[in-house]
Structures are given as structure tokens and as C-alpha cells.
Amino acid sequence: MNDQNAMTIYHTFDDRDNPANRCPVVLLLDTSYSMSGQPIAELNRGVADFVAEVRHDEVARFSVELACVSFGGHPVVKLPFTNISAIEPEGAADFYADGGTPMGVAVEMGLDLLDKRKRNLKRMGIPYYQPWMVLMTDGAPTDDTVQAAERIHRLAAERRLIFLGIGIGEYADMDMLAELCPDNRPPKRLAGLEFGAFFEWLSQSVGAVSRSQPGDKVNLPSTDGWECV
Amino acid sequence: MGIGGFFKSIFGESSSSYETGSRQSSSSSSGENNGRTVFDGKKSPRILGPLLNRGGEGDIHPLVENYDILVKIYHERIRRFHPAIEDKIEVMKDMELRNDALLAWPKTKVFGDRGEWIGFAMRRVDGYHLQTFCQRMLIAERIGNWIRVELVETAVNFVRLVRRLNQSGVIVGDINPRNFFFDPKSRAVYAIDCDSFQVRRRGGGVFTCDVAIADFQPPELHGASFRGIERSVQNENFAAAVMIFKMLMFGLHPYNHRGCGEPVGNMIAGKCPFSNENNLSFPCGKWDVYWSHLPYRIKSLFIAAFHEGNRNPGSRPSLSDWENALKTYRSELLRGWHETAMFPKAKKKRGKPYGENNIFPKSNRKSRSRAA
Numbered sequence: 051m052n053d054q055n056a057m058t059i060y061h062t063f064d065d066r067d068n069p070a071n072r073c074p075v076v077l078l079l080d081t082s083y084s085m086s087g088q089p090i091a092e093l094n095r096g097v098a099d100f101v102a103e104v105r106h107d108e109v110a111r112f113s114v115e116l117a118c119v120s121f122g123g124h125p126v127v128k129l130p131f132t133n134i135s136a137i138e139p140e141g142a143a144d145f146y147a148d149g150g151t152p153m154g155v156a157v158e159m160g161l162d163l164l165d166k167r168k169r170n171l172k173r174m175g176i177p178y179y180q181p182w183m184v185l186m187t188d189g190a191p192t193d194d195t196v197q198a199a200e201r202i203h204r205l206a207a208e209r210r211l212i213f214l215g216i217g218i219g220e221y222a223d224m225d226m227l228a229e230l231c232p233d234n235r236p237p238k239r240l241a242g243l244e245f246g247a248f249f250e251w252l253s254q255s256v257g258a259v260s261r262s263q264p265g266d267k268v269n270l271p272s273t274d275g276w277e278c279v
Numbered sequence: 280m281g282i283g284g285f286f287k288s289i290f291g292e293s294s295s296s297y298e299t300g301s302r303q304s305s306s307s308s309s310g311e312n313n314g315r316t317v318f319d320g321k322k323s324p325r326i327l328g329p330l331l332n333r334g335g336e337g338d339i340h341p342l343v344e345n346y347d348i349l350v351k352i353y354h355e356r357i358r359r360f361h362p363a364i365e366d367k368i369e370v371m372k373d374m375e376l377r378n379d380a381l382l383a384w385p386k387t388k389v390f391g392d393r394g395e396w397i398g399f400a401m402r403r404v405d406g407y408h409l410q411t412f413c414q415r416m417l418i419a420e421r422i423g424n425w426i427r428v429e430l431v432e433t434a435v436n437f438v439r440l441v442r443r444l445n446q447s448g449v450i451v452g453d454i455n456p457r458n459f460f461f462d463p464k465s466r467a468v469y470a471i472d473c474d475s476f477q478v479r480r481r482g483g484g485v486f487t488c489d490v491a492i493a494d495f496q497p498p499e500l501h502g503a504s505f506r507g508i509e510r511s512v513q514n515e516n517f518a519a520a521v522m523i524f525k526m527l528m529f530g531l532h533p534y535n536h537r538g539c540g541e542p543v544g545n546m547i548a549g550k551c552p553f554s555n556e557n558n559l560s561f562p563c564g565k566w567d568v569y570w571s572h573l574p575y576r577i578k579s580l581f582i583a584a585f586h587e588g589n590r591n592p593g594s595r596p597s598l599s600d601w602e603n604a605l606k607t608y609r610s611e612l613l614r615g616w617h618e619t620a621m622f623p624k625a626k627k628k629r630g631k632p633y634g635e636n637n638i639f640p641k642s643n644r645k646s647r648s649r650a651a
Binding site: 064066067068069070071108109112135172173174175176177261263264 | 408410411413414415416417457492493494529530531532535536537538540541542543561562563564565
């Protein structure tokens with residue numbers, strides 16, 4: 051099941067016709083066995099709502115490009131970088147809970163996707179914003195995350211990555227997440243299964259970014275709706 | 280500290296905008312002002328309808344009794360920290376431009392139940408944002424049957440509107456594709472967010488325009504906040520030229536080119552890709568094809584605006600230069616001198632009559648002699 055490329059890209063969208071400044075967003079989603087049942091259903095709905103919400107915004111929908119890596123059993127690129135306007139919202143999220151939690155490999159996979167995408171954008175002459183990477187997990191990694199953490203810290207310090215670590219439920223290993231996250235942006239714990247509120251916040255945040263200039267600082271909305279305090 | 284606390288905007292928040300008609304842009308909750316009774320200048324009570332749009336400065340609601348009248352209620356912190364806005368609205372509501380059907384101009388002040396000033400009322404305008412022209416997919420979705428004649432007519436109407444404002448001593452300042460609407464049927468262009476415009480004070484001086492989208496602002500305004508700066512007609516000529524460029528080049532920024540950097544940095548460095556001196560090329564895509572089909576006169580004005588005009592504000596074409604050139608382009612399109620397709624597939628060929636796929640009968644001498 052994990053090998054299926056479950057997201058639907060509903061038509062070919064030519065990057066070269068799109069002059070918008072890009073805002074790359076990578077989702078790293080824990081789809082290990084403990085996520086099965088309601089958590090994965092809520093997560094799926096959250097991602098689908100995120101895509102639908104961004105599509106409503108006539109600026110952000112051409113600016114935001116989404117990539118997804120799921121890690122359950124082994125990490126899989128569920129979606130290579132795709133412009134939001136080219137993703138079918140109904141088919142946007144389709145992850146299955148399965149296997150262990152290879153988080154370190156998944157992070158590196160996401161960072162590699164990002165490097166490749168940034169090289170391509172540069173070559174084509176398309177400006178981009180500081181990319182986003184969101185990691186969501188309900189447990190602890192079953193592999194080594196030292197190298198992944200080093201890469202995240204370096205990019206974040208150079209202001210070349212916004213990394214958000216999100217813990218789901220009471221068993222999420224927040225200490226480990228804190229090691230992964232840059233010091234100035236500690237991990238947050240999701241209140242209950244408020245995936246919807248989180249992804250709404252994310253769509254508002256990337257919407258605000260897509261109206262700014264690359265390199266500018268942007269006011270992000272409050273995290274009150276989903277953050278567990 | 281929440282994530283929101285990490286950042287401070289350097290431009291202030293973006294001004295509010297709303298889109299009515301076929302697309303409602305508001306997705307947030309109905310707002311605390313829904314159903315609220317407010318009072319107009321004559322102290323008559325009016326009831327606000329559901330929130331139409333929430334912007335950085337205030338919320339926009341229609342009146343329950345008449346959805347064609349919109350009320351902007353400023354956020355309390357804006358009223359508290361920028362009390363001059365009330366004076367500005369006071370001046371604007373008495374200006375002649377209040378009767379201009381193409382402007383969502385403040386018509387009357389609006390008060391709360393304790394008689395405190397809270398906002399203003401304006402006419403609703405409908406249509407699509409000029410942002411539509413910045414995306415090929417939006418053009419296909421909204422005005423898929425258009426040819427270049429309609430595009431150029433819309434650009435003429437945009438230029439005329441800004442020109443008329445400038446002639447009344449008003450500077451738009453924050454020219455950007457989301458502050459203007461166009462009507463897909465009549466091609467009329469409307470301005471919204473008029474309360475952000477730079478307007479003359481009664482006793483001299485100006486109420487400044489305190490917002491801006493950086494990639495529309497000329498190089499001389501960068502490096503400091505846009506707040507409190509008096510903008511000149513030459514600043515406006517630059518911003519208008521960026522808007523015209525984005526319309527005729529489908530969203531490309533004039534300082535966007537292959538191989539390096541983002542547009543604002545390139546602008547400040549004076550790197551304009553279509554001047555011959557810089558030896559730069561457009562980004563990957565069909566941009567050079569679209570450029571090749573623009574008339575010589577339009578291209579020259581762009582070069583004057585973005586190459587010579589980059590460092591020398593006096594060389595930027597005026598809005599009357601733009602109006603004349605665009606009107607000429609329109610009439611030449613109708614005479615079959617230029618390609619009429621919105622998105623020509625290949626570069627214009629030398630020595631061939633203009634407009635190979637032209638829908639208009641060719642009436643220029645060159646093609647007549649070919650036909651003979």
C-alpha cells in the first residue's frame with residue numbers, strides 16, 4: 051500500500067507559464083502503525099482541506115508548491131513538488147498507517163527534494179520564498195536523526211528553511227523533536243487531533259508569505275487554534 | 280513565544296481588498312460586526328450584513344438593506360494609533376472624485392452607537408482583480424475567449440483611471456493587481472482601497488499612502504519604510520509601468536531574469552533584462568515570445584521606464600505617453616498589424632506580415648501588396 055503514489059495530479063501544469071514567486075512546502079507525515087484509525091483519517095482530511103483552502107486564494111494557489119513524504123515502514127515520496135493549482139483537492143491526501151518510524155531518513159529525503167527543487171527554480175529564473183518543512187509525528191524515530199538535525203539547524207540558521215516540528219498525542223517524543231527543531235523555533239504539540247485547525251493556520255501563513263517579497267519578514271497568524279498549551 | 284511573534288512586517292500589513300461578484304474571497308468567520316447597527320453621517324441607523332473581507336486595517340461589510348453599499352470598519356488599534364485616518368476620510372468624502380463611478384471612494388463617515396467614528400461607506404464594485412492577468416490559468420478560467428484587443432483596452436482603462444486620479448492631485452501609491460478590478464464584459468477598470476491613496480490636506484501637505492507592495496515601487500523608495508513618505512508622480516509612473524508590464528506580459532516582473540535573484544534585488548541593482556546593454560534573458564518559458572509580439576513603441580516605453588528610468592525618474596514615460604501608445608496598439612491590432620492571440624505560440628518572424636493568426640482583415644499596405 052505504501053508504494054502507491056496516492057496523490058492525484060489532475061493535469062500537467064507548466065511551471066514555465068507561471069511567473070509567481072514560489073513558496074515550497076514539504077510535509078513529512080508519520081504514517082506508522084500507531085497513527086492508524088482516527089488519527090490518520092483526521093490527518094488526511096487536514097491535508098485535503100489545506101490544498102482546498104490554498105486553492106481558494108488566487109495568489110497563493112500559484113505560489114505554493116507542495117511535496118509530501120510519508121514515513122511508516124519505509125519513507126516514501128507520496129508527492130513530488132507540485133503546484134497547488136495542479137493538485138486535485140479530493141485526492142490530495144491518501145496516506146496509510148503502516149510499519150515503523152524512520153524519521154531521520156524521511157527528513158533527509160525531504161531536504162533532498164527541496165535542494166533539487168531550489169536548483170531547478172534557480173535555473174529557470176523563478177524567485178522563491180524561504181521554504182517550509184512541517185514534520186508531524188505521534189511517536190519517536192526508529193532510526194538515527196543526528197545528521198538530519200544537523201542539516202535542519204544549518205539551513206534554519208542561514209534563514210533558508212522554516213522547520214516546524216509538530217507532536218501528535220501524548221506519546222509524541224517532544225524531547226527528540228526538540229533536538230530536531232532549530233533552537234529559536236521549538237516543537238509544538240497539537241491539541242487533540244486538531245489537524246484541521248493546524249492546516250488552516252498553515253494555509254493562512256503561506257497565504258501571507260505569497261503576498262510578501264522573497265526575503266521579507268512576514269507576520270504569521272496566531273497558533274492558538276491548534277497548539278496545546 | 281508563539282510563531283506569530285517571530286516576525287515583524289517591515290511594510291505594515293497589506294491593505295484590505297475584496298472581491299465580489301462570482302468569487303467571494305472571505306473564508307474567515309462572519310465577524311463580530313455582523314448584524315451590528317451603525318450610524319451614517321445623518322445619524323440614521325444602518326445594519327451591517329455578514330463579513331465580506333477582513334484586511335489588515337479593517338473589515339468590510341455590506342449593508343443589510345443594500346448590498347451595493349459597503350462599509351469599512353477600521354480595527355480599533357488602527358483608529359487608536361492612526362487618528363489621522365479620520366481626518367483623511369473627512370477630506371476624501373467631500374472631494375469631487377466621490378461621484379466617480381469607477382472608484383470605491385469614501386462617501387460618508389460611519390459612527391458607532393456612542394457616536395464614535397469607526398469607518399466609512401462606499402459603493403461596491405464587482406469584477407475580477409487585475410491579478411487575473413498575472414496568471415495564464417486565471418485568464419483561461421475567467422476570460423478564456425479574450426484576444427489582445429480586450430487586454431489592451433483594459434490596460435488603457437487602467438491608465439486612464441490612474442491618470443484621472445493624478446490629475447485631481449491624488450497618488451494611488453500602492454498600485455498593485457489586487458487594488459484594481461476589471462469588468463470582464465465592459466473592460467471597465469475600478470479602483471478599490473481608495474482610503475490608502477495619497478490625498479492632499481486642506482491646509483497644504485498630504486495624507487501619505489502608507490502601504491506598498493515592494494516590487495511595484497521604484498528603486499528610489501527602497502531602503503526605508505514606505506510609511507510617511509510623500510510619493511511623486513514619477514514614483515507613480517514607475518508603479519503604473521510595472522502594472523502595465525505585468526498585464527501585457529502575463530504576470531512576469533520587468534526585473535525578473537534567468538540565472539539570478541529576485542525582482543526587487545535586481546531592480547535595485549538596475550538589472551533590466553530587455554535593455555540591450557545588460558545582456559540578460561527572460562526566465563525559461565514563452566516570455567521572449569510574448570515580448571517579441573509587442574509593438575516597437577510599447578517596448579521602447581518599457582525600456583525607458585525600467586532601464587533609463589531605473590536611476591533617472593524623469594525618463595519614465597508619463598501616463599499620457601502610455602495612454603497614447605496603448606490606444607495606438609489597439610487600433611493597429613484592429614487593422615491587423617499585430618498578432619491578436621493572447622498567447623502567441625512562436626516568436627514574431629521578421630519580414631512576415633504581422634499577426635499570422637490575425638482574426639482581422641489585413642489592411643496594411645504591406646500585406647495588400649503581398650496579396651496582389
